[in-house]
Amino acid sequence: MMGFSLLSNATESGTLMSSLSLLPRTRHSLLSGAALAAALSASLGHADSLSVGIVGDMASLDPAAINGASWENDVLQDIYEGLVSTSASGELIPGAAAHWQVSADGRTWTFTLRDDARWSDGALVTADDFVQAFRHQLDPTVAASYANMFYPIRHAQEVNSGKLPLTALGVTSRNSGRTLVIELEHPTPYILRILAHGTAAPLPTHLIAKDPQWKSIGHLVTNGAYTPTEWAPQSYLRVQRNAAFHATHDVNYDSVTYYITDSRQSAIMRFRAHALDIARTVPAERLQWLQQIEPQALHASPMLGSYFYAFNTVNGHPTSDPRVREALSLAVNRTTIADQVLAGGFVPSYSLVPASMTGYTPQQVPDATARSERARQLLKDAGYDQSRPLIIKLRYDNSEDNRKSALALAAMWQRIGVKSQLEKAEPPIHHAAIHQGDFDVARAKWDADYDDAMTFLDTLTSWSTNNYSHYHNSAYDSLIKEAVDAVDPTIRRQLLEQAEQVAMKDYAVLPLMTQRSLNLVSPAVSGWQDNALDVHLSRWMKPSAQDAAQH
Structure with a gap:
């Protein structure tokens, strides 16, 4: 159905945690x-x-x-x-x-x-x-x-x-x-x-x-x-x-x-079993099914979030070569992944900053005609061929959406002669591995902390503690610094756009999709309001009038 079932060169490792029971299993001390x-x-x-x-x-x-x-x-x-x-x-x-x-x-x-x-x-x-x-x-x-x-x-x-x-x-x-x-x-x-x-x-x-x-x-x-x-x-x-x-x-x-929840899928099951009042970030691939089964509970809303893959640009990793990064980017069909593999839960993206960012024009990664041929030539120029294939460690954090996107990437890269070693882990372990640089390509995302393009672009500065790609480009850093000091908002925006253009031409990351916030909220809970930052404090939640009457 997806068209990416042949993954003979992709291997998958990692340990799934056992499913959580509906009640807590462990404590720092015995439960009274x-x-x-x-x-x-x-x-x-x-x-x-x-x-x-x-x-x-x-x-x-x-x-x-x-x-x-x-x-x-x-x-x-x-x-x-x-x-x-x-x-x-x-x-x-x-x-x-x-x-x-x-x-x-x-x-x-x-x-x-x-x-x-x-x-x-x-x-x-x-x-x-x-x-x-x-x-x-x-x-x-x-x-x-x-x-x-x-x-x-x-x-x-x-x-x-x-x-x-x-x-x-x-x-x-x-x-x-x-x-x-x-x-x-x-x-x-x-x-x-x-x-x-x-x-x-x-x-x-x-x-x-x-x-x-x-x-x-x-x-x-x-x-x-x-x-x-x-x-x-x-x-x-x-x-x-x-x-x-x-x-x-x-x-x-x-x-x-x-x-x-040990998986987003189990979150749906627990929600439908009335063990959860709210399930945060449900899998996009279940969107159409949820629209039919849980129309009142489903909250699907545009949000300022970027779903991408980080390239490890540190020397010693094959992705430190910009030719390799460009080849991997050219081989990816974002529309297929967003619309078919993940069933429309995401929107294809070619930039780090989401297109929905107000007052800003996102700068896209360069495209090319005859993409597969161009990608193979770039790999050949970088020293890879059938006798010496490119082998990359592809990390992702454990969820059905992330698994499917990683498998799709591996299949697309296989077509240009790239072998992928897939490694999955629970989110905290995955995040730690990214910060430690233990990857060639790693699934990542960034949800806006504030409604300004800087929240995304700052993550690629050489001083950022959230620079997953460990990307360093003096021209990029200089443009960001100039934007920081700019008083005129028009000049500031232009400088930010120039900076993103530098990073996209350098293939600092592999932008894949922009996100929709997908949450399940029980009709018994009121007070939830969808917003672009997907921030929902529990203090605003309250039992619905019907639920309050029952209690």
């Missing part, structure tokens, strides 16, 4: 009778609890220690609250800050913290908590995956590279901790979106100073709508409503349990 009852209640979707299926586990509850996966940001924004937060529709709203003002030159932002912002232990949230948090994110010994997102802050890059001390960072606590001043290197139109991200959360300085286990369950305190109470790694994470949260009376569910 009360906890077991709570777990059963959560699994049955009672009105006082919300059950959410997420693709992978948290790497940590420390905002600076996550791997960068989208589900980690979902959890962080439930348990922490930054200076700025996000409404149900995805709009920016005040968070821990009651209000703010910006200087005439756009470089100094002054935030006044709300008087009722408190940690879950009742302690007051202070500007010092944010100073500590930003320094922690940029501490070179921490190696935070999102450190570069905060580079607009004055001296952030120098601090993160170890050239300046943490105290040089442009964040200051004033007025006895009630005011936070953030100085920027340059005007940054999307700075509030950065500050709404889960990694921009404060840290409890009052606890860190006296408790080295501050980030562990039973010790951790948070300032968001919920606070963690139980965590069984690779099984579930449970959070309870934070009674000290300033808007706790508007939080409708007493608890949220995030169940780690």
